[in-house]
Amino acid sequence: MSLVGQPPCDRGAILGGDAATPCPKASKRWTLVAAIIGSSMAFIDGTVVNVALPAIQRQMNASSADAQWVMESYALFLAALLLIGGALGDRFGRRRVFMLGVALFTLASVGCALASDVGLLIGARAVQGIGAALLVPGSLALISAAYPQAERGAAIGTWSGFSGITAAIGPVIGGFLVEHYSWPWAFLINLPFGVAVLVMCALRVPESVGSSHGDPVDLRGACWVTVGLAGIVFALIEGPARGWTSVPILATAGTGVVALALFVRVEARGRTPMLPLAWFRQRTFAGTNLLTLLLYAALGGSLFFLPLDLIQVQGYGATAAGAALLPFIAIMFLLSRWAGGLVDVFGSRLPLVVGPVIAAAGFVLFALPSIGADYWTSFFPATCILGLGMAVTVAPLTTTVMNAVGSDRAGTASGINNAVARTAGLLAIAVFGVLLTSAFDQRLAHELATLQLPPGLGAGVLAQRQKLAGIVIPDGAAADVAAALRHAIGVSFVAGFRWVMGLSAALALVSAVSAWWLIEGKPRSSS
Structure with a gap:
């Protein structure tokens, strides 16, 4: 999600x-x-x-x-x-x-x-x-x-x-x-x-x-960043199917990199840039946005695949899958006011280190369930821990971003941080898709090799591997064979899902390290 x-x-x-x-x-x-x-x-x-x-x-x-x-x-x-x-x-x-x-x-x-x-x-x-x-x-x-x-x-x-x-x-x-x-x-x-x-x-x-x-609008910057992100995302999503060395993938990836370089040049030289690059020379502002990039990449990339796991592998209905993250939202909502005061008590650095570490533990818990896992003993604890970690992080993050640049520029700084979070999710879904697809393909090939399938049935399943857990069992398969194939597909998706959650946990931990390194701690009180 x-x-x-x-x-x-x-x-x-x-x-x-x-x-x-x-x-x-x-x-x-x-x-x-x-x-x-x-x-x-x-x-x-x-x-x-x-x-x-x-x-x-x-x-x-x-x-x-x-x-x-x-x-x-x-x-x-x-x-x-x-x-x-x-x-x-x-x-x-x-x-x-x-x-x-x-x-x-x-x-x-x-x-x-x-x-x-x-x-x-x-x-x-x-x-x-x-x-x-x-x-x-x-x-x-x-x-x-x-x-x-x-x-x-x-x-x-x-x-x-x-x-x-x-x-x-x-x-x-x-x-x-x-x-x-x-x-x-x-x-x-x-x-x-x-x-x-x-x-x-x-x-x-x-x-x-x-x-x-009365200021001019940075349309050139908007065009270049759109082309750049589109090229990178296209290459990442289509690369597994078209081949990483195919002409369309190399051309779009190259176009994306060049467009992003031109975006940076426009922002560095423009009179009213949408992204003031000079602000990133300030350590705390750079640190909060690096933390946001890493942590929200983990969050957006991993939770995109969670409903697919719940519905296509675990057998949840769409209503139950929609309700699965209610504890996450409730914890963030209930703790937001409390978390907002953490900066006043501990300074910015500590909550922005502790929060991502707790979130990393939540991602690890999401990696543990296999097929048929009970929600209350598997996904519910993971959801609560992840919600706690994000609650500890988000309100202090907002305060720190605003304090980093001064009150007169706080609105623009907040907008930049919001855009960084959304860009992180955009790129992460594409990157995590590559990781999950690779792990899924390898595990599915292994699982099918261990089954004694009628001629052509295994090939029919492999031909649909780009659907991941959405593979449709070919018509005519016996009930026991169909059950074995569904199990093989589910196990293969879980294998890829675990890699995704492992990478999310790693990104959350790296975001905590970046906060410890770049963000200032509690300022000294003057007597």
């Missing part, structure tokens, strides 16, 4: 926003409601689609790479255009750009539901990602614009509470719709909410612009 719950530094983006534009009390309330519903649409979509992926893969006869693209096409444009989306709102009007994002997101959701093949679904998801890149920063900016600094704490509390509720119940509702109706309903659920937000904004939400509304 991509970025389960609230992404890092959303609160920081609200707190660090521009001065509020005076508006009536009623307008403030309507603005907060519109922002909550708009951001909740994006939160829910990031987790509901994961639960729907097994059904999509089965109905559309899609490969594992196709399933990855369903998630990655959305994540690509959201991660690459997130910062530019906020700048467009400051320049052309926050309400106007937010409404454009909501409209794109809603229409693309309908397009996803009506898609007749996986290619059309991937295209609609890409448009959805563009819409999300406009509405996500727009929803945070609307709150900053409506509420003065003294009132933002209460507004953030309300926004966080409702967002936490939607993040918790969204996957469960989506799983219920997938299990009892069909997967298109997981997308159509956005339609009434999108229409309601557009009506609210048109009638009740005031317009505002940012203090930098």
